[in-house]
Amino acid sequence: MNAFKDAGHLFRFAGLFVLAFVVFLLIRGYVVPKSFGQYGHYRGAAIAEIGARPVKYAGHEACETCHTDQANAKSKGKHAHVNCEACHGALAKHADDPAAVTPVKPDSAVLCARCHTATAAKPKGFPQVNPADHSNGVPCATCHQPHNPAIADAGGAK
Amino acid sequence: MTGVEGFMYPNEVGLQWSVLIVLYPFITGLVAGAFILASLERVFHVEAVKPTYRLALLTALAFLIVAPLPLQLHLGHPERSPEMYFTPHSTSAMAMFGYVYLWYLMAVLVFEIWLDYRKDIVLLSQSSKGLLKVMYKVMSLGSDNISPRALHIDEKVGWIVTLIGIPSAFLLHGYVGFIFGSIKANPWWSSPLMPVVFIFSAMVSGIAGVMLIYMATTKLRGRTIDMRCVDTIAMYLFYIFIIDFSLEMLDLIHRIYEADESFRSLDFMVHTQLYIPHIVIQIILGTVTPLVLLFVTQVVKLPEQIRKRIYVISGCLALMGIFAMRWNVVIGGQLFSKSFLGYTTYKMTLVTREGSLVAIGLSILPLFILWALIKLLPPWATEPPTHTAAAD
Numbered sequence: 088m089n090a091f092k093d094a095g096h097l098f099r100f101a102g103l104f105v106l107a108f109v110v111f112l113l114i115r116g117y118v119v120p121k122s123f124g125q126y127g128h129y130r131g132a133a134i135a136e137i138g139a140r141p142v143k144y145a146g147h148e149a150c151e152t153c154h155t156d157q158a159n160a161k162s163k164g165k166h167a168h169v170n171c172e173a174c175h176g177a178l179a180k181h182a183d184d185p186a187a188v189t190p191v192k193p194d195s196a197v198l199c200a201r202c203h204t205a206t207a208a209k210p211k212g213f214p215q216v217n218p219a220d221h222s223n224g225v226p227c228a229t230c231h232q233p234h235n236p237a238i239a240d241a242g243g244a245k
Numbered sequence: 246m247t248g249v250e251g252f253m254y255p256n257e258v259g260l261q262w263s264v265l266i267v268l269y270p271f272i273t274g275l276v277a278g279a280f281i282l283a284s285l286e287r288v289f290h291v292e293a294v295k296p297t298y299r300l301a302l303l304t305a306l307a308f309l310i311v312a313p314l315p316l317q318l319h320l321g322h323p324e325r326s327p328e329m330y331f332t333p334h335s336t337s338a339m340a341m342f343g344y345v346y347l348w349y350l351m352a353v354l355v356f357e358i359w360l361d362y363r364k365d366i367v368l369l370s371q372s373s374k375g376l377l378k379v380m381y382k383v384m385s386l387g388s389d390n391i392s393p394r395a396l397h398i399d400e401k402v403g404w405i406v407t408l409i410g411i412p413s414a415f416l417l418h419g420y421v422g423f424i425f426g427s428i429k430a431n432p433w434w435s436s437p438l439m440p441v442v443f444i445f446s447a448m449v450s451g452i453a454g455v456m457l458i459y460m461a462t463t464k465l466r467g468r469t470i471d472m473r474c475v476d477t478i479a480m481y482l483f484y485i486f487i488i489d490f491s492l493e494m495l496d497l498i499h500r501i502y503e504a505d506e507s508f509r510s511l512d513f514m515v516h517t518q519l520y521i522p523h524i525v526i527q528i529i530l531g532t533v534t535p536l537v538l539l540f541v542t543q544v545v546k547l548p549e550q551i552r553k554r555i556y557v558i559s560g561c562l563a564l565m566g567i568f569a570m571r572w573n574v575v576i577g578g579q580l581f582s583k584s585f586l587g588y589t590t591y592k593m594t595l596v597t598r599e600g601s602l603v604a605i606g607l608s609i610l611p612l613f614i615l616w617a618l619i620k621l622l623p624p625w626a627t628e629p630p631t632h633t634a635a636a637d
Contacts, residue, residue: 104351128332207586
């Protein structure tokens with residue numbers, strides 16, 4: 088009994104730990120969303136929230152409905168599998184109301200260089216250039232038709 | 246894209262982990278090392294280091310309080326960091342480490358300091374006045390039982406806590422090494438030896454740190470430095486330094502012999518960009534020089550004054566070397582490309598959230614906390630008069 092009395096201060100310290108643990112559990116219960124862990128290690132309700140967000144991309148089928156000339160040209164060239172909105176940006180609003188939202192034409196001098204600037208990491212067969220040496224600032228679209236960039240006379244794009 | 250040589254992938258050009266991430270393992274290392282030094286007296290009964298026992302515990306606490314700050318400053322959203330505790334993922338080393346940190350802080354360090362100081366706290370709560378009295382009352386948790394039996398229980402429990410504290414200190418710093426060593430995508434880091442190297446380098450830095458703090462505080466108080474104590478600490482520093490250096494060399498030899506696909510790239514980096522911080526500062530100045538100096542003190546009988554100077558120089562060089570080791574691990578691991586075809590550079594900013602001024606501030610902050618802790622809980626209050634009476 089005496090030993091218990093002389094160890095009383097240790098129980099106080101232990102009590103402090105228990106109190107801290109209870110406070111931790113209370114805060115945890117308050118701040119962790121109820122749907123956390125419903126499907127995995129994330130907030131389950133996030134799926135519905137993300138699903139409710141407006142769609143920003145129209146999809147190439149929507150573009151091809153109106154822009155048949157460009158779609159035809161693209162289907163015959165090396166860019167056949169590049170999606171329209173990969174270059175033109177997300178344009179669901181334009182597809183919904185073409186008159187109200189008019190997309191800006193991309194600057195080919197900047198846009199093309201994003202993929203076609205030469206680096207050691209790209210496969211050798213991929214057309215890549217040093218833009219400064221290749222065109223000296225002249226927009227790529229001056230010579231290349233972006234939807235089908237191969238230049239027939241030159242025997243294809245370099 | 247300044248400072249890029251050869252080819253870097255776009256996400257490798259700018260370093261993700263800055264000098265603050267260098268500071269983090271350095272500070273936690275000091276904590277673990279200081280605690281191991283304290284355990285020498287408590288568990289292994291090395292009586293000679295007794296004058297540093299309490300100081301080592303307070304040093305460990307001061308640095309442990311600061312340890313998470315570099316991480317918080319590095320985070321884009323520090324307010325989200327508690328989520329690591331609320332919803333920890335079992336595959337996250339950092340989340341698990343968060344619990345190790347809390348365990349070490351509260352269940353080991355604070356508990357051990359409280360047990361060791363309880364008698365002083367109770368006596369101080371009776372002798373002090375005003376706000377200090379209230380503080381000591383709160384710290385005593387309202388218990389003023391300092392009967393011999395109660396203190397005997399404290400002693401026994403304290404011993405058990407220190408015993409648990411040793412693997413906890415190893416776990417604390419082993420985890421920091423684990424965080425780097427387990428990144429298999431980075432050949433500079435990925436090594437199972439990393440946690441072990443980190444633990445021993447932590448012990449070196451912690452022991453050197455406490456030795457320097459002990460010498461400085463004793464000098465500032467105008468007391469005599471207990472040479473038996475610093476000689477013993479220096480001896481342990483020397484031995485642990487040898488183990489640490491051997492492990493680092495073992496890792497290096499293993500890498501050279503294995504010579505995997507990353508070797509040529511890493512070897513080039515060590516001979517160019519990392520030459521000064523790795524070869525010169527870490528190995529020559531920060532490891533070999535203090536090892537030679539400490540070796541001399543072990544084999545040659547030198548006068549007290551010379552020994553003191555050698556210990557100060559060795560301690561400072563050891564701390565510099567361990568900091569360089571952390572730098573070379575953290576920064577060095579981000580300087581080369583995963584393509585092994587190029588290198589980037591790290592330029593430390595001055596006045597930014599992750600700049601050098603903040604890093605210097607965070608390095609000094611634990612010393613201010615230690616000063617406050619010493620004021621609140623004087624580590625030399627119960628020193629026998631023979632330690633304190635003689636003037637230097």
